[in-house]
Amino acid sequence: xxxxxxxxxxxxxxxxxxxxxxxxxxxxxxxxxxxxxxxxxxxxxxxxxxxxxxxxxxxxxxxxxxxxxxxxxxxxxxxxxxxxxxxxxxxxxxxxxxxxxxxxxxxxxxxxxxxxxxxxxxxxxxxxxxxxxxxxxxxxxxxxxxxxxxxxxxxxxxxxxxxxxxxxxxxxxxxxxxxxxxxxxxxxxxxxxxxxxxxxxxxxxxxxxxxxxxxxxxxxxxxxxxxxxxxxxxxxxxxxxxxxxxxxxxxxxxxxxxxxxxxxxxxxxxxxxxxxxxxxxxx
Numbered sequence: 001x002x003x004x005x006x007x008x009x010x011x012x013x014x015x016x017x018x019x020x021x022x023x024x025x026x027x028x029x030x031x032x033x034x035x036x037x038x039x040x041x042x043x044x045x046x047x048x049x050x051x052x053x054x055x056x057x058x059x060x061x062x063x064x065x066x067x068x069x070x071x072x073x074x075x076x077x078x079x080x081x082x083x084x085x086x087x088x089x090x091x092x093x094x095x096x097x098x099x100x101x102x103x104x105x106x107x108x109x110x111x112x113x114x115x116x117x118x119x120x121x122x123x124x125x126x127x128x129x130x131x132x133x134x135x136x137x138x139x140x141x142x143x144x145x146x147x148x149x150x151x152x153x154x155x156x157x158x159x160x161x162x163x164x165x166x167x168x169x170x171x172x173x174x175x176x177x178x179x180x181x182x183x184x185x186x187x188x189x190x191x192x193x194x195x196x197x198x199x200x201x202x203x204x205x206x207x208x209x210x211x212x213x214x215x216x217x218x219x220x221x222x223x224x225x226x227x228x229x230x231x232x233x234x235x236x237x238x239x240x241x242x243x244x245x246x247x248x249x250x251x252x253x254x255x256x257x258x259x260x261x262x263x264x265x266x267x268x269x270x271x272x273x274x275x276x277x278x279x280x281x282x283x
Contacts, residue, residue, distance in 0.1 A: 002016075003015075003016065003060060004016065004017065005060075006080055006083040007083075008076065008079035008080050008082070008083050009072075009075055009076050009079040010064065011061065011062035011064050011076070012061060012062045013054065013061045013062075013076060013080055014053060014054045014060035014061045015034070015051055015052065015053035015054070015080065016041070016051070016052050016053070017049065017050070017051045018041065018042070018045040018049075018050055019044070019045030019046065019047070019049050019050050020048075020049055021047060021048045021049050022048050022049065022089075022090060022113070022281070023048065023049045023050075023084075023086050023088075023089040023090065024044060024048040024049065024050045024051070024089065024090045024091070024092065024281065025052075025053075025077070025081075025089045025090070025091045025092070026040065026041070026050065026051065026092050026097075027053075027055070027077070027091065027092065027093040027094070027100050027101055028052070028055065028058070028094060028096075028097050029093075029094045029095030029096040029097045029098075030095055030096040030142075031058075031142065031146075031194070031198070031204075031207075033058055033059035033060075033193055033197060033198075034052040034053050034054045034059055035059075036094070036193060036266075037094075037266070038185050038189070038267075039182060039184045039185060039266060039267055039274075040092075040266060040270060040273070040274055040277070042184075043270070043271070043274045044274060044277065044278065047278055047281075047282070048090070051080075051084065051086075051089075053080060054197075055073060055076070055097075055100070056068070056072070056073065056076050056206075057199070057203045057206050057207065058197075058199065058203065059197050060197055063200070063202065063203055067209055068206040068207065068209045068210040069210050069213040070099065070100060070210055070213045070214045071107065071213065072210070073100045073103065073104075074100065074104040074106075074108065077091075077100070077104050077108075078104070078107075078108045078111060081111055087111070088110070088111055088112065088113050089111065089112065089113060090112075090113045090115070090116070090281050091104065091105070091112055091113075091115055091116070092118065092277065093116070093118065093120060094119060094120070094266055095120055095237070096120075096207070097118075097120070098117040098118060098120025098121075099120055099121065099122075099214045099216075101115060101117060101120075102120075102122065102214075102216045102220070102223070103214070103216065105223050105225060106216060106219055106223065109222075109223070109224075109225070113225070114225060114226045114227070114228070114280065115225050115226070115227040115228070116227070116228045116229075116230065116280065117227065117229050117230070117243075117246065118230045118231075118265070118266060118273070119230070119232055119235055119237070119238050119243070119265060120238065120243070120246070121214075121238050121242050121246075122215070122216045122217045122220060122242075122245070122246050122249070123215035123216060123217045124211050124212065135208050135211050135212055136208060138208075139204050139205060139207065139208035142199075142204050143201050145160060146198070146199065146201070146204070149195065149198075153191050153195050154177060154187070154188070154191055157187070157191045157194060158173060158174050158177070158187065161264075163236045163237065163262075163263075164236075164237065164262050164263045164264045165263075165264055165267075165268055166260050166261055166262045166268060167234075169261075169262070169268050170262075173187050177191075181267070182270055182271065185267060190267075217245075217249065220246065220249035220250050221249060221250070223251075223252075224251060224252060225252065226253075226280075227250050227252060227253040227254070228253070228276065228280045229243055229246055229247050229250075229253055229254065229255050229256070230256050230257075230258060230265070230273060230276060231243035231255070231256070231257050231258070232257070232258045232261035232262055232263060232265040232268075233257050233258070233260065233261065234260060234261055234262045235261070235265070236262065236263065237263040240257065243255070254280070256276055258272060258273065
């Protein structure tokens with residue numbers, strides 16, 4: 001498909017749109033691009049009008065200067081919906097995308113229909129999560145890993161993927177980087193995603209600024225929308241207990257666990273997750 005660009009909120013946002021019916025907006029995670037939804041975009045577009053886009057500072061969207069925040073990301077999405085003349089949309093976020101989705105729903109509740117949060121968290125600080133220095137350590141590590149990725153992309157990607165996938169699935173990835181999992185993607189595709197139009201050092205710093213502004217724990221009860229929370233039982237990045245805490249605080253949520261899946265469950269078990277998404281949005 002051809003990349004499209006929307007001039008919104010002072011920047012150009014790169015997006016793709018496919019399908020007809022109720023709109024569904026896909027919000028990607030930390031260090032990813034819109035292509036990270038490769039296993040959802042096609043299947044969901046058979047049922048809905050699906051929009052995926054590169055966040056500010058990611059992919060082919062503008063990497064504007066200034067201080068990034070969850071509120072700024074939320075404003076970008078509201079302006080993108082205005083540009084596309086979408087009054088109300090279902091919205092799905094994975095990891096960092098799920099954090100952004102929470103902030104969109106709190107700031108612009110009338111623009112959101114049903115919500116799906118996948119392997120995400122309600123706050124960095126507090127309770128019991130990383131303080132600012134922890135976020136800075138995380139960002140600095142991401143920058144260092146990214147520098148190494150440029151030198152030896154395939155091997156470093158596979159090594160880093162160990163913590164993002166279940167052990168058995170990761171073994172398959174390591175054994176054959178050319179294998180097309182679910183006939184949709186290969187390890188080589190994911191390496192290309194990370195290296196072409198991937199995040200720069202400045203982009204990571206901007207993401208760190210935004211992470212410091214994320215804390216919705218005490219406001220989750222304000223979200224009255226129907227919410228589907230999808231968690232993975234082998235997620236080493238965001239443990240199951242964190243997803244359960246979000247479920248407990250949301251007044252109208254359902255909770256589903258994908259078994260034998262890691263943080264990147266949207267790639268490990270796409271058809272299973274897609275069916276959960278379709279059923280929830282159509283019910």
